[in-house]
Amino acid sequence: MTIISKDILKAVALLSDEDIVAIPTETVYGLAGNIYSEKAIKLIFETKKRPFFNPLIVHIPSIDNLSKIVEYIPEKAKLLAEAFWPGPITLVLKKKDTIPDLITAGKDTVAIRVPNHPISLELLKQLPFPLAAPSANPFSSISPTTAEHVETYFKDKIKMVLDGGPCKSGIESTIIGFENNEPIIYRLGSTPIEAIENVVGKIEIKNKKEIQPDAPGMLERHYAPKTKTVLTDNILDTIKLYSKKRIGLLVFNSEFKDDTISIQIVLSKNNDLGEATSNLYEALHQLDKENLDVIIAEKFPDHGLGKSINDRLERATKV
Numbered sequence: 001m002t003i004i005s006k007d008i009l010k011a012v013a014l015l016s017d018e019d020i021v022a023i024p025t026e027t028v029y030g031l032a033g034n035i036y037s038e039k040a041i042k043l044i045f046e047t048k049k050r051p052f053f054n055p056l057i058v059h060i061p062s063i064d065n066l067s068k069i070v071e072y073i074p075e076k077a078k079l080l081a082e083a084f085w086p087g088p089i090t091l092v093l094k095k096k097d098t099i100p101d102l103i104t105a106g107k108d109t110v111a112i113r114v115p116n117h118p119i120s121l122e123l124l125k126q127l128p129f130p131l132a133a134p135s136a137n138p139f140s141s142i143s144p145t146t147a148e149h150v151e152t153y154f155k156d157k158i159k160m161v162l163d164g165g166p167c168k169s170g171i172e173s174t175i176i177g178f179e180n181n182e183p184i185i186y187r188l189g190s191t192p193i194e195a196i197e198n199v200v201g202k203i204e205i206k207n208k209k210e211i212q213p214d215a216p217g218m219l220e221r222h223y224a225p226k227t228k229t230v231l232t233d234n235i236l237d238t239i240k241l242y243s244k245k246r247i248g249l250l251v252f253n254s255e256f257k258d259d260t261i262s263i264q265i266v267l268s269k270n271n272d273l274g275e276a277t278s279n280l281y282e283a284l285h286q287l288d289k290e291n292l293d294v295i296i297a298e299k300f301p302d303h304g305l306g307k308s309i310n311d312r313l314e315r316a317t318k319v
Helices: 008-016 038-048 063-069 075-084 118-126 147-154 193-200 235-241 273-288 305-317
Strands: 003-005 021-023 030-034 057-059 089-094 109-113 160-162 174-179 182-187 229-232 247-251 261-266 294-298
Touching: 003 147, 008 021, 008 030, 008 118, 008 160, 021 118, 021 147, 030 038, 030 057, 063 075, 063 109, 075 089, 075 174, 075 182, 075 193, 118 160, 147 160, 174 193, 182 193, 229 235, 229 305, 235 247, 235 294, 247 273, 261 273, 273 294, 273 305, 294 305
Parallel strands: 003 160, 021 160, 057 109, 089 174, 229 294, 247 261, 247 294
Antiparallel strands: 021 030, 089 109, 174 182
16 A cells, blocks of 8 residues: 655665655656666566656755766766756766666666655755655646545555645656767657756757657657647647547646637646746646546646647657
């Protein structure tokens, strides 16, 4: 049976015993294990049913720990770490030989970040090892943003969810790799591209790769409800296509009026992309429970966090 608890010492004990624990971060809940324990890391992959070719993110308590994990830090990586850590930026850097290949899918690079959540930071400070922590959900499902989402997914398959309340950012970190020392976005996330470009200048986006992905979250189908999901920039026309179906609507800032809509969730009545991002996965979880025939999602403005929301919704609609 999975327990939901705020007991950090219990989490420390389980992780030190090569077990796995779901932990809160500011982005989503992660399924965490000791990066140096083959037993724990295999258990993460098996519990999530995640393919071994998909690398994991390593979580550390501070920027001071970075040099223990990576061989080389490009100048622009230092700037990004200093600007955004703790926070939802993951850097993909050349790894030290001591980092197991199981974590990195055999690549010579490792994805790494400092989470911005008081409970996960305190946990990391109390452990003598970093944690690998991909999202605490079955592979390709909607990511969890509450302890209850995790418990619903895994029931008795994990022993503990460390409860840190609802995740504030609401979608995964932005992942940045480096090619010829220049940063490239491998996954759009909850740090908007404009904020990143303010630190390092213009940056290329290369965030889809089905074969041997460079980082987590690059596969085309991901973050997906069980319910058929459609993304559109014309809600009313798309509703007509499903007029005889049970329809759920996911929209940005204002409701649509149509008698065929069974349930509708507005992500931000304040027209706030940050609020919409924070509410996105919770809304998808809610809609997925409603026994709908289809979820119709409104396309977001293509700037700031709107780009990241569109990225998640596009992946959720891939068949």
